[in-house]
Amino acid sequence: MAVDLHLHSVFSDGSETPRAIIDLAVRAGLTAIALTDHDTLDGVAEAAAAAAAAGLTFVPGTELSVDWTTGPMHLLAYFLEPGTGPLQDRLEDIQAGRARRNEQIVARLRSLGFDLSLEEVAAEAGGRGVGRPHFAAVLLRKGYVADLRQAFDRYLAAGRPGYVNRERLDAITAIRLARASGAVPVIAHPHTLGITAADYTAAFEQLAAAGLGGIEAHYAEYRPEMRQHLAAVCRRLGIAATGGSDFHGTYKPGLQVGSGHGDLAVPDEALEELRGAAEPGAQVPRDQAR
């Protein structure tokens, strides 16, 4: 049996509603899912209700972009409940920073000669959270790029002319805020840290000491050897080896709920380990064979 702990809905930059994602998860035969929309918990209520009706275990979450010494890091915060709390209270500031950044992206793209407005991008996002994939979709619809990837490669990715940085929490602060809010912080898709596997261990040890609860080992883009390697690193550190598809619907073509590119199967144990990492001071069993 399998789970999928990394999913985006229309409440950030996914194309499907939480309800539709639950349907897809049921059809994929999953036992549990987590919703991890960027910077928001707004989809959690709908997802929780749909999951309960479908008999599926549901974990609320969000995905934050934070700063680490080597650059940006994506941090998943699991078991983060909507409402108030140390991390929840920061989400509004983060969303405001995103809104300011989005206005600046529009200005950049217009100065590059593209006819596009924030209203059009907001409409693409359905009136909810606007992310770069929505800019990419508008550029595609207007014929400025051949596909979504080209929109990032040419204009929207870091270092490209339509890219605008935004303020981020630093990783250690975000980890502490997540823990103070009863959430479990987990590093998403660790390859995007831009460090070699040899440097992972020192970084992960430092972050685990600060409260990191897990690493996304079972990621759709990883080959089986990489998934096993990262899971072994997690066992050594006594943190959870989690995983998910990073499904975004049509905004990331080719990824399915549960199975990713077809070969993903995040074991049920990933959720058990994540629950273990939620216990105050508790750790998942360390690898005895170390």
Ligand code: AMP
């Ligand atoms: P944002 O949070 O608005 O900065 O957008 C980040 C999202 O854009 C990521 O979660 C991905 O869905 C998408 N994204 C970022 N970089 C790329 C890329 N190089 N190619 C395709 N999608 C990307």
Ligand code: ZN
């Ligand atoms: Zn996204």
Ligand code: FE
């Ligand atoms: Fe991410």
Ligand code: FE
């Ligand atoms: Fe994601």
